[in-house]
Amino acid sequence: MEDGALTSDWLGAFNAVPRELFVPDLMWPGKAKGTGTGQGDALDRNENPEAWFEAVYSDVSLTTQWDDGQHWGTGKGRTPTCSNSQPSMVFSMLAALDVQVTSRVLEIGTGTGWNAALLSERVGPSNVFSVEVDEENAKAARERIESAGYRPTLIVGDGFEGYREGAPYDRVLVTAALTEVPHRVIGQVRTGGVIVAPYATTYGGEGVVRLTVQRDGSAVGPFVSSSAFMRLRQQRQKRRHVREYLGGKKWPADGVQSMTSVSPELIGDWLPMFAIGLQTQGVFPWAENYDDGSYTLWLRDTAVTSWATVGYEPGREEFEVYQSGPRDLWDEVVVAYLRWDAQGRPGFEQFGLTVDGETGEHTPWLGSPDHPLRIVD
Known part of the structure; x- marks a missing residue:
């Protein structure tokens, strides 16, 4: 586990609640840090316990x-939809939650339990409320939790709605990535209460945000680390195929050609993607990779009005761009990247988020809430 993730105040719980009790016999382990991304081959406890x-x-x-449970067998499915999270991430988020002995806690996303x-x-089972949208996952988690000797309040329901019956809460822990912090959940937290959640931008990149609920009902706080969680089921977005943007024509269709000296490679890492995502609205990337190491970076908008492509070839210093529609998406992304670069490439922990108590508007900021980020238009 990463140094410092397991703090002394969580050591007792870690020892009392072995992880093995909350992992099914069949699972797919992630790859160790520095060895790639994604899931490895399936492991079955009955066949290979070691x-x-x-x-x-x-x-x-x-x-x-x-x-969502529609995949069976030992092969990999299309999309992972439940996991037992990386221990260093689990305990770093619990540390950020900063629970007290009497804290009343809502968890959104029971997962494996x-x-x-x-x-x-x-904090005691009577102070814990956990919501899970997937009935099968909820049933399995209940069995594991109760077998371990605990009886918290477990709810099958929509985590986006929170759980009003248990409110008000001192702490809320979200274990799936949000693109919008649910306004109803904020309203179920006491003034001074804390919400810890992974927050994902539409463009990509994701960080754990620690929000404190204010007297006016808003929630304000910094990002405390990077993260990579599955999206909250209720906030998933179905992407339209690139062909729908081309209007039945072959690429480059009506795209306007230009050249750029900003390499797509510069904006492909998690941190710059996050910084770009905080400054743009409704634009997302997809890379079409080729065997020779080149690729086409596609940019599309969620409104299905605009698209752009940038062709990357190793060793080149200029790259061909095509853009179409009312928005010049590549230009927007470049402006956002260059702003972040000019500010000294700040890390996740230098950004923060404010969620308005009345309108629910999300405003990202850099350094302090007094310095909101300007959205590129």
């Missing part, structure tokens, strides 16, 4: 469900 235990006690995430059990050990 490898299964080694994965469980490694600092990697463990995928436990694919495609490990977080709910850890919280129950720390």
Whole structure:
């Protein structure tokens, strides 16, 4: 586990609530840091217990469900939809939550049940409320949590709505990435209460935000780390195929050609993607990769009005651009990137977020809430 993730106040809970109790016999371990991304091959506890235990006690995430339960067998599905999260991420988020012995805690996303059990050990089961939208996951988590000796309040429902019956809460922990912090959930938290959640931009990149609820009902706070969680099911977005942007024509269709000296490689890492995402609205990337190491970076808008492509070839210093529609998407992305670069390339922890208590408007900022980021238009 990464140094400092498991603080002394969570050590007792970690020892009392073994991770192995919350991992099904069949799972797909993530890859160790520095060895790539994605999931490895399936591990079955009954067939290879030694490898299964080694994965469980490694600092990697463990995928436990694919495609909302519509995938069976030992192969990989299309999209991972439930996991037992990486321990260093679990405990860094719990540390950011800063629970007290009497804290009343709402968890959004029960998952495999490990977080709910850890919280129950720390603050008592009567103070823990956990919502899970997937009925099968909720049933399995309940069995694991109760087998471990805890009886928190477990709800099958829409986490986007929170759980009003248990409010007001002192703390809220979200275990799926949000593109919008639910206004109803903020309203269920006491003034001075804390919400810890992964927050993902439309463009890409994601960070854990720690919001404190204010007297006026707003929620304000900094990002505390990077993250990479599955999206909250209720906030998933279905992307339209590139062909729908071309209007039935072959690429480059009516795209206007230009050249750029800004390499797509510069904006492909998680941090610059996050910084770009905080400054842009409704634009997202997709890379079409080729065998020779080149690729086409596609940019599209969620309104399906505009698109852009940038052709990357290794060793080149200028790259061909095509843009179409009322928005020049590549120009917007470049402006956002260059602003971040000119500011000294600030990291995740230098950004923050304010969610308005009345309108629900999300305003990202840099350094302090007094310095909101300007949205590129």
